[in-house]
Structure formats: structure tokens, C-alpha cells
Amino acid sequence: MISTENPFTFDSLVEQLRRVICDFPDKRTGKKVHYNMCDIALSAFSLFFTQNPSFLQFQRDMEKTKGKSNAQSLFQIDKVPSDNHIRDIMDVVKPELVYPVFNQVFNSMNKHGHFDNYRCVKGDFLIALDGTDYHNSKHIHCENGNITNHRNGTKTYSHKAILPVLVAPGKDTVISLEPEFIIPQDGHNKPDCEPEAVKRWLTKYSEHYSPLGVTLLGDDLFCDQPIGLAIKDAGFNFILVGLPDSHKTLYSFLDFLSQNKGIREYTNQRWTGRERLTDTYRFVNEVPIRDGQDALMVNWCEITTTKADGTIVYQNAFATNHSITEDNVMEIVADGRSGFQTENENHKTLKTKGYHLEHNFGHGKKHRAKMLVTLNVLAFLFHTVLSFFDHRYQQVRQVLGARKTFFDAYINTIYVFFQLGCSS
Template sequence: MDLEIIDLIRRTFEDLPDSRKPGNNRKYRIEDAVLSALSVFFTQSPSFLDYQRRMDKFHNRNNAQSIFGVHQIPSTSQIGNLLDPIAPGTLYPVLAEVGGRLYTQGCLKPFVSVGVTLLVALDGTDSFSSEKISCPCCTQQTLKNGQILYRHTRVTPVIVAPGQSQVVPLPPEFVRVQDGVDKQDCELAAAKRWLTKWGAHYAPRGITVLGDDLYCHHPFCEAVRAQHMDFLFVCKPDSHVLLFEWLDDFTRTGEIQTLEKSRWNGKQRMTERYRYFNQVPLRNSDDALMVNKRAKIFRES
């Protein structure tokens, strides 16, 4: 990684707010706690920190110190005590800045794909869920058995590309409880907030937003286009009845265009058949967005 980026990350960690009172024990620095937590993601071992502490005890040196610059490794509980009070949004600007520097330095050229754009995949993921433990920030979901599931969910945008095993994370957006709002927040609403916050920042780089059927929703598609981005969303027959009726009608008249490609997957030859049609309405209204429909079918040769 570029030394300037490393220095940016370290300076950001050093400037994170410290909620400890002046008289409290300050043996461990905030940046040591953050770097120790970050280091866990660079190993497959869940006991990484304990292993590093033992290395330090017997060899007076450890990887956390030599690679990440950690002065002293806090315990797992100490890391939680130091980092829990810090709002996640504190780190969003540096996350965006790191992605920006990767872009300007040409590191994202291998990710340029469909329509000479960067593909940003949106998806929701739970960071916590429980039927017994909750907090004021939890959203609630009623299960089929009548129990309430308490959740912390966030939309996690990442830059992806075909053939690339790595991804570039972008600032997330949490599904959250909102004061004064009767309707509970949801993944789609969080994704709209993300577009509002970050659309102008990322759109000039050329962005195509990816998502599942949840995102193929007319108002959300309009929100994407309002940010001067393209979209490539999954759509299902039961949620996009009109669109598939159009597809069926043009299939009967033979106006659907088809493209076939053959490839070897290492075990057998596969034929990929693409059916596509341009300018079909996303919904049944006069102001409907006109979109391009594509279907992909695999078969063994």
C-alpha cells in the first residue's frame, strides 16, 4: 500500500476521540486498540491477538508491532471498551479518502468493467441479531413464530469486478431507528440515504450500481439516475409482472435478440445464452423508466 495512504490511516487513528476521563488509566492508546482490531482481518486465526501477546512475552516482539506498528496490544475486552463509544461514521471520511487515492493513482483500473464504469454492489448484512438482547438502536422483525428479532443491519457498498477476487469497500450506511418516523427504517431506505450522501462524490468516476431484486424498485432506480449513475439490478417475474409480460409478447413475435457464447469451465463445455430487449417499462405508468431487459440461461453442451 502507498506510504501516504498508510500515513493517512495512522493519523486518522491517532485523532480518534478518547472517551476515557483524564484520571482513568491510559496505558493503551486508542490507535493501538484500532490497529489491534484491524490486524485480526489479516489472519485466519480467531486467537490472533492472544498469539501476538504470547509472542511478545517470549520473544519481546510480535507481528502486530512490526507490521501494524502497535505499541502495546490490549485485551479483547479492553479493545471493546476503547472503541465501542466511537461512532462508526468517524471513519467514513478516511474510508472514502483511501478509495479516492486508489482511484487517482490508477489502482482501480483493473476494476473498470461494464460500460467503462466501476461496478458498485449494494447489499444489506447483519452485524448483530438476537431474539433476547436488544438496544435502542435495534430495528425489529417479527418472525413467523411471533418472536421479535432485534437486528443491526447495514448496507455495505463495495467496488467489484468480474475476475477480481478483491473488492474495495466504500462507506456503509446503517439501517437505523429514526426519531419522529412511524415507518420502520429498511435496507432500501438506507441505500437511498447512501446515494444522497455519497452519490455526488462517486458519480464522476463513472458508476454502475448492482443489486438484487429488492433494489429494482422504480423510485430507487430514479434515485440512482438522479445521481448520474447507471444500474444493473436483478428483477423477478413475481415483482415485475408488466416487464415480463412485455418480454413474453416480444418473444412470441420473435423480436427478442439472442446471443450465445460457449466456454470451457474446466470440467465441461457450457453454452451461455443471453436474451435481451431494449426500452421496456419498469412499471405500469406513463412516467415509467424505460429499461433494458436481459436474461441469461446456462446449459451443458
């Protein structure tokens, strides 16, 4: 029975996934259907939840040695399909069919006030947008991938996605949101790219997120007129990295203003426990992001951190539509810098902390690769939520330590997680 008091237990989260799985399309038309769609999809998800790099082989091994698998015990799967059968059936399932689970988890956590301390500049949430590869090869490719042609005549084949996350300064935990995949688009001759994928994400999710008050964070690639206008038109705010090499017009204005004392400056000294650092903030409002009378006007700020001897240890600059003052420039810079958490706490975690994001679990002809990545990111979200709210999950993690240790023990001890960590 699912707990009505805590919507964030393992059972509650899996039940949310189970509900959307019921609507998955099934390409099988014959009467001999040995596995239902729920078993197939949950079997795939269980692979990513248990962070195993071998597609369900561990479940097969456990069935031989233990008589019952974790997939059956934890996910209430009746029969575990073969890995090839799962790959084949999941190929026709669009990943968007799983997105309601991301939505439900976010809404539920927000409703219960769990994101109150994620509010930042002017009370906004911060959502960081950044793209990453989840497959990269000189040889293996499919029609749904991206091709990079190199000057030496070689090609690189890749699969990419925008993986948005909710972030906040000082927090080492990110909240995964609905992905947007970078794939060839019907009716478009040009290759797909990160900026175009971001525009699609804005169109799809502005109605859900923008009324909440959201500032979008991104790197220098997104700091241009088209993305800035798209963000504003979608009802979002933005803080985007803006570097001199890619913003000649903007920095020519800044140079002129600097020579004429038109840029305000604010200095803050701080003690790190080992040394004293000086943060120098420079900022100005209403400067053009590009040349032309129709140029988007942005507000610019820069941080330069120096040691006592003048050595620069950090420097970065941001363009935003938030008005900048001496009172909020430190906060805006801190919020902008938190966008880098999408690389450190999201991409790097998914690639190096047991999720095997870059492992080739199968390309398929339609949606397989995207679908499996979506289930992987959803597993990461479930782990994050459980680490916040399920005290039995926390107890097991506390005893076993790191993620890898936890799931190694999970695989070898069939009931430890079921009895202590997630049973409700």
C-alpha cells in the first residue's frame, strides 16, 4: 500500500511511473504477448535505478542464484523480459510520455514547500540549461544522431541532449527536469544544435515554469539576441555568461563606458580560512548585446577575484535582464555562477557516478536511445528525491556510504534495500 503521508517514498515514486507506463504504445499486434508493457518499461527503469552497466544481465544472474530478482521484488514485475525484447519494444515509445513524472515530482515538491530555499534573485527559481553528449563515436551511428565533419575528413557521430536542472547557490544537489534532445528535425535542412533545442524547450515548458518566476542560466553559447528574446517572450528572466571574444559590440560599448567612468564598481573582501581574497564587481545597465537599432538591451556585470598580491584566481561576466545595483550585484553573480552546477552536479554525476550516461545501451530506429536516457535521468531524480525524504533510504545510504557502494550492496543483497530503504 502506498503511503498517503509521504509522496516521496520509493513506492510512491514508482507508482507515478507505473501510471504513465499504462499509456505507452505497444507495437505488438499478435495474441502471443508474454510480457506486458508495464513489466517491459519497469525492467528497463530498474537497470538505471540500480546503476548497472550491463542491460539486465545482473537480473538474469540473480534469478539463477537467488530464485528472484530485485526487479521483481522492488518493482513488482511479474516476468523479466530479455534485454533484446526490452530494446525492441521500447524503440517505439517517445520519451515525452515519461515527462509527466518529472512534472508531477516537481509540482509535488514545490507544493510541499521543499523548493522554498531554492528561490534566489528577486524570488526566482534558477533553471540551468546546458547540453551534453550521451554517445560519441567515430564509427557507431544512426539516422537520429548528429554528425560533426572535421577538417581532416573524419567524422564524429554523437547523440546530444539539453538536460535542464533546478539549481541554487551553495547547494550541491540539482533537481532534474524534462530533457530536450538534439536530433535532426523534420523539415529542417540545417543540423540541430543546442540553441535550437533550448528554444524548443522554452516553447514546451514556459506555460508550466514561467508563472512560478524563473531565471534561466546558460553559458556563452546562449548569450545572444535570438535566445535572449526567446527567453523574454516565454516569460522567463535570464543570467547568461557573456564573454568578450563572442560579444565584440557589447564589449566595445563597455570599453567606452569604462574609459568615461560609466561602469560602477563594488569591492568585497572575504577570508576563506586560508587567505584573504578580494572580489571586484563591475556592472552597468542598458547596453546592447549586438550592433543595430533593434539590439536587445541587457545589463552586464563582471566579477574578478584576486589574491593579496594581485593574482587573479577567477574572472567571469554575465548578461542579464535583471536590473543590477550595488545591493544585488553579488547575488546576481552568485546565481549566474550556480549555472555551472549543471556540469559538475548533473553531467559529471551522470557520466562518472554509476549512471553510465555515455554507455551505448542501444540506438534503435526511432526513440530507443532517447527513451533509455530519459529513464536514466529519471532514476537520478528518484535517487535525489529519496535522499531528501525517505529516511530508510537515507539510513541505508548512511551505512553504505557512496552511491557505488550502496548499489553494489544492493545487487548482492536482494532484500536490504527493499526491507530497510524503500518498503512503505
